Amino acid sequence: MKPIYIIGTGAIGKTLAVAxxxxxxxxxxxxxxxxxxxxxxxxxxxAYKEEQLLEADIDIKTLxxxxxxxxxxxxxxxxxxxxxxxxxxxxxxxxxxxxxxxxGLGVExxxxxxxxxxxxxxxxxxxxxxxxxxxxxxxxVAVSPIGIEKGDDAQLTEIVQHLNSNxxxxxxxxxxxxxxxxKAIANSVFNSxxxxxxxxxxxxxxxxxxxxxxxxxxxxxxxIAHAKGIQLTQxxxxxxxxxxxxxxxxxxxxxxxxxRAGRETEIETLNxxxxxxxxxxxxxxxxxxxxxxxxLTLQKSKLSTTQPRRSVVSA
Numbered sequence: 286m287k288p289i290y291i292i293g294t295g296a297i298g299k300t301l302a303v304a305x306x307x308x309x310x311x312x313x314x315x316x317x318x319x320x321x322x323x324x325x326x327x328x329x330x331x332a333y334k335e336e337q338l339l340e341a342d343i344d345i346k347t348l349x350x351x352x353x354x355x356x357x358x359x360x361x362x363x364x365x366x367x368x369x370x371x372x373x374x375x376x377x378x379x380x381x382x383x384x385x386x387x388x389g390l391g392v393e394x395x396x397x398x399x400x401x402x403x404x405x406x407x408x409x410x411x412x413x414x415x416x417x418x419x420x421x422x423x424x425x426v427a428v429s430p431i432g433i434e435k436g437d438d439a440q441l442t443e444i445v446q447h448l449n450s451n452x453x454x455x456x457x458x459x460x461x462x463x464x465x466x467x468k469a470i471a472n473s474v475f476n477s478x479x480x481x482x483x484x485x486x487x488x489x490x491x492x493x494x495x496x497x498x499x500x501x502x503x504x505x506x507x508x509i510a511h512a513k514g515i516q517l518t519q520x521x522x523x524x525x526x527x528x529x530x531x532x533x534x535x536x537x538x539x540x541x542x543x544x545r546a547g548r549e550t551e552i553e554t555l556n557x558x559x560x561x562x563x564x565x566x567x568x569x570x571x572x573x574x575x576x577x578x579x580x581l582t583l584q585k586s587k588l589s590t591t592q593p594r595r596s597v598v599s600a
Contacts, residue, residue: 286310287447288356292317292348292370296413297386298361299343300423303331304453306341314345317362317370322347330420333452353377357447359384364392364554371395382440384431384448388476388539389554390469390562393434404434405444407455408464412486412533414542426532428454432461466515470506471526473555474499476540477578480550480585483541487534490527499526501574508571509563540582547590552582 289305289312291298298314305312316322324346331339354377362370364387374383382403385392396404410427431448433441441457449455458464475486478498482488489496503522510517540550556579563572 288313289359289447290315290351290354290356291359291361293360293362294345295361295363296415296421296423297409297411299329299415299419300331300411300413300421301359301361301386301448301453302343303329303339303341304450305448306343307339307452308450310447310450311356312343314343315348315351316345317348317366317373321349324350327419331452332416332420332422334424335422339452348373348377351377353379354381355379357382357384357444359386359448361386363387363549364389364551365549367392367395371399371401375399375401382436382444384444385434386429387554388469388472388551390465390558392554397435401435403436403440405431405436405441406434406461406465407431408458408461408468410468411453412529412536414536422536424532424536425452425454426529428456430456430458430461430464432458432464434461463515463517466510466513467517467522467525469555469559470503470510470517470522471529473506473559473575473579474502474526475529475538476550476552476555477575477582478502479538480541480544480582481578485534486536486538487530489530490534491530496523496527499523502578505572505575506559509559509566509568512566512568513562540586544582544586544589550582550586552579552586555579556582 291302292315294314294316302312302314326342326344329343333339358381384405386407393404407429409429412424414422416422431445445455445457489499543550556575560572560576563569
């Protein structure tokens with residue numbers, strides 16, 4: 286089996302690494318943003334469906350310390366780092382395929398523009414939350430599809446065979462763009478409304494008023510999707526959001542986790558990317574609410590990194 290290099294040591298990267306190691310795959314976690322650190326082997330624990338504890342010893346190195354990535358390169362890092370990563374990887378990757386396990390629209394653009402010949406997109410249907418330095422809570426919602434951005438069917442089939450496991454399942458998807466848009470619209474809802482309301486993913490199935498807000502965002506985004514030739518319906522996107530909401534009731538969306546931790550968010554590839562595409566199509570007026578929620582989320586993120594913490598004093 287080919288070596289699998291996972292770039293990004295967050296919740297998704299750690300979970301995938303454990304799932305693959307338990308299938309006896311040759312897997313390594315790589316820190317993309319850390320320049321210098323000693324290689325380590327960590328015992329990572331994954332609470333699977335809140336029913337089973339998965340654990341495995343995972344080798345972790347820095348990307349800088351590895352000269353060649355001859356195998357399958359999987360990106361689970363935050364997509365705002367893709368421009369820099371596409372430059373760093375170019376001399377290391379050769380003809381190895383790149384598989385992006387990232388949210389949003391256009392996250393593959395940096396790699397396509399830099400001339401990568403094997404680029405594949407995965408749409409994740411899982412919920413995942415880091416609970417400690419070496420522990421993660423994880424639930425699969427459905428099998429995660431992988432499709433071609435640039436590449437061929439034979440390579441895609443081989444990638445799925447290598448990445449698929451009992452605990453983290455993947456499948457070949459021929460119509461990946463429709464799936465990408467459907468998930469991006471759902472993420473534009475979850476990753477703006479939940480952080481702004483300081484609430485968990487379950488809010489949409491618990492609160493009709495909040496779901497009505499989500500429906501307005503979906504309707505705006507679908508105008509742009511349809512203009513791009515993506516055929517999705519309001520009902521199927523709403524059903525997807527309600528399914529995710531029920532399944533991940535009590536869990537925090539990644540953007541809210543990032544804001545609370547003072548980290549940069551991926552809102553640029555969600556609400557703002559849809560707004561950018563709308564403007565490109567001359568339809569900016571159709572996504573005013575979607576863009577506004579993105580702007581509010583971005584400002585909340587910036588305030589979380591610059592505003593000093595206030596102490597509460599009881600009288």
